[in-house]
Amino acid sequence: MPTTPPPALEPILTPAHHRLWHEVDAFAAEYVAPRVQLMEDDRHKVERRIPQLMAERGWFGVTIPAQYGGMAAGHVAKTVMVHRTGVVSGAAAASLQASQIPVGALQLWGNPEQKNLWLPQAAAGERLLSIAVTEPEAGGHIGGIETTAQHDGEWWVITGEKAHIGNSNLAHLHVVIARTAPPDVHPSRALTAFLVEHDRKGISVDKHKAGLGLNGFTAGRLRMDHVRVPMGNVLGEVGKGMDVAQSASILYGRANLAAVSLGIHEALVSKTAQWLAARPRYEGRLSDLDVLRDRLGAMQARFQTAQSITYEAVHLLDTGKSCDPQLIGAKHTGHQLAADTAREALELHGAHGVTSDQLMQRLFRDIQYTYPPAGTAEFQRIHLARTALGEPAISWSEWLAAERAWARPDPTPA
Ligand SMILES: Cc1cc2nc3c(=O)[nH]c(=O)nc-3n(C[C@H](O)[C@H](O)[C@H](O)COP(=O)(O)OP(=O)(O)OC[C@H]3O[C@@H](n4cnc5c(N)ncnc54)[C@H](O)[C@@H]3O)c2cc1C
Incomplete structure (x- = not known):
């Protein structure tokens, strides 16, 4: 049921935020709440319907500028969306937020061609993104990343494994951080970010496995075996992946x-x-x-x-x-x-x-x-x-x- 934002948030929330708050509450009551038990019962299934409905509403593009078709609504609006969804389902909120992080990376670091190509698709909900940093061994130690990207003519060839990748089984485009310099180079210069389409040859995502909770949300493993991406898929500068x-x-x-x-x-x-x-x-x-x-x-x-x-x-x-x-x-x-x-x-x-x-x-x-x-x-x-x-x-x-x-x-x- 729609709720009213607490008075304590009045100094922060605009009328547009209030409308969004009500809209998300109503959405969560109508579409998320009825699926919560299904997600709990079918623990080994990835929930696709709720992310699809959120994508259709343009919510993954909440911070994307209007020139790319985004909502241009900012970070408070993003928080309203994730918070209000999370009251009803942590899994649905996790899915909503997970694809917004790589959208942010694309907004912050994409060149005009990349933004013109991908941001409108993300804003329209036609393409979901993931950000793939964590590895099975490196964990929170980004300097320990072992996935490599090697130069081969006009291509980069990426090989490695990423773990716990939010929306791994839903994403159409992965922002992958890989090592592009030898291990003795400091991580601040040794890593590079790449845009990797999910259907490139050599890329695969493990079947979803249920864990302790957040049933329905997928945070799985991405494997890349000599995946070739063109030079134009480097996000930001070579060496600036960190x-x-x-x-x-x-x-x-x-x-x-x-x-x-x-x-x-x-x-x-x-x-x-x-x-x-x-x-x-x-x-x-x-x-x-x-x-x-x-x-x-x-x-x-x-x-x-x-x-x-x-x-x-x-x-x-x-x-x-x-x-x-x-x-x-x-x-x-x-x-x-x-x-x-x-x-x-x-x-x-x-x-x-x-x-x-x-x-x-x-x-x-x-x-x-x-x-x-x-x-x-x-x-x-x-x-x-x-x-x-x-x-x-x-x-x-x-x-x-x-x-x-x-x-x-x-x-x-x-
Ligand atoms: C729901 C969920 C969604 C996620 N989504 C993504 C995603 O979209 N993309 C992505 O790339 N990753 C994602 N992750 C992975 C997440 O970023 C990692 O789990 C996190 O960085 C920690 O890595 P780890 O789990 O391997 O733990 P480890 O790095 O192995 O750490 C284990 C423990 O040791 C502690 N520790 C490790 N090193 C140090 C140190 N130097 N000093 C002090 N303490 C230390 C840690 O704090 C932790 O308590 C997700 C994880 C979850 C659970």
Whole structure:
């Protein structure tokens, strides 16, 4: 059912954001909610219908400028979409956000030909993208990437394996980060980003396997065996793949994951409040007991904090402010707070939580999935410690603001 944005977000949300909020709530109630149980029951199937419906509405192009047919609605709008979807289904929200990170990379680093070719297709929902950075062994260590791309005349030949790639089984175009220099070259100059079409010879995606949760969402393995792509498929400059990956992860990925965890967090709090208010105890309900109200109050406080830091970070981004630490902090702390709430929520459901309450179990499992993507907590804290110590670091949000200023008139309204 459509809800009303909380007053705390009034300083940030425009009338267009309000309309979007209602639209996404209505969409989630009509199209996502009825499929949630199907996704749970058919754990080994990839959910295709919901991403298709979202694609038809142009939602994967929420940040794409109007000149390419995108919604040109910005990062707060993107957060509204992912957050509101996530209240109903973490899996649907994960799918919505996963293809927006490579769209961001294409917007940030694509040359005019690449943007003219791919952005309209992404905006129209005809093509979904994935970003393929992680490898089975390298994990969060981007410098350890072993996938190679070797020059062969007018072609690059890519060989390697990528793991945990969001929307791997749905994507038509993969943004692949590969090594283009020997191992002794520093990662900041050794990696290159490539646009790799899903139907190129030598590329394959493993069959989807269900995991702990997020049923319906696919984050699988991409294998490339001497896949040939033309020179024109290099995204950004040769040797600058680390910048492509990091900028997309910080400017898009961090906020996206904060929004997924926020949606799940909201569902956890409202589900627990309903449970406590309904369950009889003594002459009243569990929600009459001070000790339990105290715990519910702590859950609500955590949710409000997560909501504030998430929306504040993307608002800063939309308004051209320097905000990398806020984006990183929103992902880090948003997940941590939601995971604390999930544990408390499960405890407050007693035996029902672990034996029979399927919604509670789904939320508890799904929240575990917002820890690894776009950098685990340790990696966020490595960045944030640099901020605390005043050490120099690239500010991707400042870079984006400068790029936008250079590209004026900017068709993307804040
Ligand atoms: C739902 C989901 C979606 C994802 N989507 C994508 C995607 O679209 N594209 C993509 O490329 N990847 C994606 N990933 C992968 C994700 O980015 C990685 O899981 C993450 O980078 C961590 O890598 P890893 O899981 O191999 O863990 P590892 O890197 O092996 O780390 C294991 C543990 O050790 C810690 N650790 C490792 N190195 C250090 C260090 N130097 N200092 C301190 N602690 C350290 C980690 O924090 C973690 O706790 C996704 C993952 C999930 C779960």
